[in-house]
Amino acid sequence: xxxxxxxxxxxxxxxxxxxxxxxxxxxxxxxxxxxxxxxxxxxxxxxxxxxxxxxxxxxxxxxxxxxxxxxxxxxxxxxxxxxxxxxxxxxxxxxxxxxxxxxxxxxxxxxxxxxxxxxxxxxxxxxxxxxxxxxxxxxxxxxxxxxxxxxxxxxxxxxxxxxxxxxxxxxxxxxxxxxxxxxxxxxxxxxxxxxxxxxxxxxxxxxxxxxxxxxxxxxxxxxxxxxxxxxxxxxxxxxxxxxxxxxxxxxxxxxxxxxxxxxxxxxxxxxxxxxxxxxxxxxxxxxxxxxxxxxxxxxxxxxxxxxxxxxxxxxxxxxxxxxxxxxxxxxxxxxxxxxxxxxxxxxxxxxxxxxxxxxxxxxxxxxxxxxxxxxxxxxxxxx
Numbered sequence: 001x002x003x004x005x006x007x008x009x010x011x012x013x014x015x016x017x018x019x020x021x022x023x024x025x026x027x028x029x030x031x032x033x034x035x036x037x038x039x040x041x042x043x044x045x046x047x048x049x050x051x052x053x054x055x056x057x058x059x060x061x062x063x064x065x066x067x068x069x070x071x072x073x074x075x076x077x078x079x080x081x082x083x084x085x086x087x088x089x090x091x092x093x094x095x096x097x098x099x100x101x102x103x104x105x106x107x108x109x110x111x112x113x114x115x116x117x118x119x120x121x122x123x124x125x126x127x128x129x130x131x132x133x134x135x136x137x138x139x140x141x142x143x144x145x146x147x148x149x150x151x152x153x154x155x156x157x158x159x160x161x162x163x164x165x166x167x168x169x170x171x172x173x174x175x176x177x178x179x180x181x182x183x184x185x186x187x188x189x190x191x192x193x194x195x196x197x198x199x200x201x202x203x204x205x206x207x208x209x210x211x212x213x214x215x216x217x218x219x220x221x222x223x224x225x226x227x228x229x230x231x232x233x234x235x236x237x238x239x240x241x242x243x244x245x246x247x248x249x250x251x252x253x254x255x256x257x258x259x260x261x262x263x264x265x266x267x268x269x270x271x272x273x274x275x276x277x278x279x280x281x282x283x284x285x286x287x288x289x290x291x292x293x294x295x296x297x298x299x300x301x302x303x304x305x306x307x308x309x310x311x312x313x314x315x316x317x318x319x320x321x322x323x324x325x326x327x328x329x330x331x332x333x334x335x336x337x338x339x340x341x342x343x344x345x346x347x348x349x350x351x352x353x354x355x356x357x358x359x360x361x362x363x364x365x366x367x368x369x370x371x372x373x374x375x376x377x378x379x380x381x382x383x
Contacts, residue, residue, distance in 0.1 A: 007148055007254055009174045012247060014239065016178040017138065021052045023174060024089075029134070031059040033087040035078060035102035036094050037066045045140055045181060049093060061085035066094075069271045069278070070101045072115055072157045078105040082133075089134040092172065095193065096144025096153075096278070099137050103152035103170045106132045116156055120166040121361055128167045137172035140181045142232075142245035143193025143279045145200060145253020147175035155272050161356070162268045175250065179242035187233045189277075191334040194229035194245055196279030198222060199286060200252030203261035206293070206305055206367040214255045221251035222309065226316045226330065233334045259365030262357075263289045266375060269356035276343055283336045284343065287328035288381040294324055296368045305367075341383050350379045 001013035011019055024032070032053075036046050041064050053060050063081040066074045078101055082090070092102030107118060110130035118124035137147035146152070151166040185193070201221035204214060225248050231241035266289075267281035276284075294306060306323055313319055313326040318333075320326040331338060345353075354375040357363070363370050 008171050010148065010177060010250065011174060012177040013243060014179065016176050017049070017181070018052060020136070020138070020174060020176045021056050021058070024053075024058060024136070025056050027134070029058065029089045031061065031085065031087050032089040032091045032136075033078070033082045033085060033105075034060055034062045034091045034093055035066065035098050035105060036062065036064050037068075037098050038064045040064070040094050040098075040140060043184060045184075046093065048181070049091070049138065061087055066098045066101045068097055069155060069162070069275060070097045070153075071155045074101045075104045075108055075115060075154060078102075079108045082109050087133070089136070092135065092137045092146075093140065095139065095141035096146040099139065099144070099146040099172075100152035100154065102135060102137070103146070104154050104165050106135050106170065107165060107167065109133060115154070115165075116158060116163075118165050119156070120151065120164040124165065125167045132169060135170070135172045136174045136176070138176040138178070138181065139246065139249070141185060141189065141193040142182055142242070142249040143196035145197065145249045145251070147172055147177070147253075148250045149253045160272060161359070162272045177243070177246040177250065179239040179246060182242045182246065183237050183239065185236060187236065187335055190233050190236065191229065191336055192277050192279035192283060193249070194225055194232065194279070194334065195283035195286070195331065195336065197245070197249040197252040198225040198229075199263055199282040200256045200260070201225070201248075202309060203263055204252070204255035204258045205309070206261060206302075207259040207365045208367065209258050209365070211258045214258045217251045218255035219308070219312065221248045221255060223312050223316070224248035224251070226312060226318065229334055260362040261289075261366040262292070262363045262370050262375070262378070264362040265357040265360035266353065266379060268360050268362070269353050270345070273353070273356065274345060274349075276345075280336070280343070283331050284338060284340055285378065285382055286331060287324050287338075288378045290327050291324040291381070292374065292378050293367055294322060298368070302367055339383060340379070345383070347380070347383060350376055350383075353379055
């Protein structure tokens with residue numbers, strides 16, 4: 001196991017979970033609330049954590065009423081569980097969904113409702129003023145990077161839209177990257193979460209802001225995904241591949257502090273309106289979105305960035321005639337069932353999806369400006 005201290009404390013490798021328990025005991029926490037989901041409870045992942053806590057003499061409560069695309073009610077129930085259990089800290093255990101719920105529970109156990117007032121698009125972070133409980137993250141997938149992020153995404157009741165809640169203090173104090181916890185992921189979930197990490201890195205790299213630190217992390221993250229995601233999909237118990245994908249996911253989340261782009265603006269309504277897994281949505285939209293960029297009138301600097309990502313694919317033996325082709329072939333290599341129509345999306349729904357995508361803020365930092373007609377064109381091509 002190794003420890004990194006950027007951007008937060010990261011425990012990476014085998015035995016990271018055991019070391020985390022030691023750290024919790026040193027900090028004197030009496031009763032954390034574990035925020036997970038029912039699947040993790042059923043397959044025994046929650047039990048691995050609770051057994052270690054019990055052995056260390058640390059009491060705990062478990063809350064598992066979280067949805068794959070978390071909704072406001074998940075947070076409300078979690079706040080009740082925290083208060084009724086007299087908890088003093090929070091552990092987010094799972095993929096990005098339980099960890100995001102854990103972050104927003106952290107806000108709401110000390111700050112007054114309604115949740116909507118803390119919407120980042122409204123500058124809601126300035127209203128988050130009360131001291132919040134300590135938060136820790138133990139990811140069981142390798143995609144969102146929520147374990148090193150300062151925001152959580154929840155579908156608000158009043159709008160039905162995925163909404164970002166941001167505050168610098170939402171970053172977990174410790175992120176626990178234990179590769180054995182991801183070894184049970186099936187190949188398709190491995191592929192979808194891994195493509196999420198790739199899109200985070202790529203869209204962040206394409207943002208025009210001058211941020212060489214984030215760019216360096218994004219480039220290395222893409223290389224790790226291209227090299228190791230196929231191995232993780234082929235052999236789920238390859239802990240080296242799992243570990244590399246865990247750190248790649250965290251790197252993606254560090255990089256996208258620069259911003260994201262049009263892919264995420266389309267992926268968000270696909271998840272909130274139709275329940276499509278976020279990483280899967282990103283993968284399905286990736287080739288046609290890249291084609292849109294490659295056909296756009298780009299500056300020399302923008303073209304150089306496209307070429308740089310092409311060169312990473314080429315160095316990994318996946319060079320093709322265009323970045324679009326490399327991305328498409330890579331998605332198919334890792335087993336993504338391409339085309340939106342294969343996932344229940346119909347042509348009749350594309351106009352609404354285009355409208356929702358345009359309302360999403362992520363495309364504000366896209367490499368080139370996009371409008372509703374552009375979104376409709378890309379979504380249609382991805383059918």
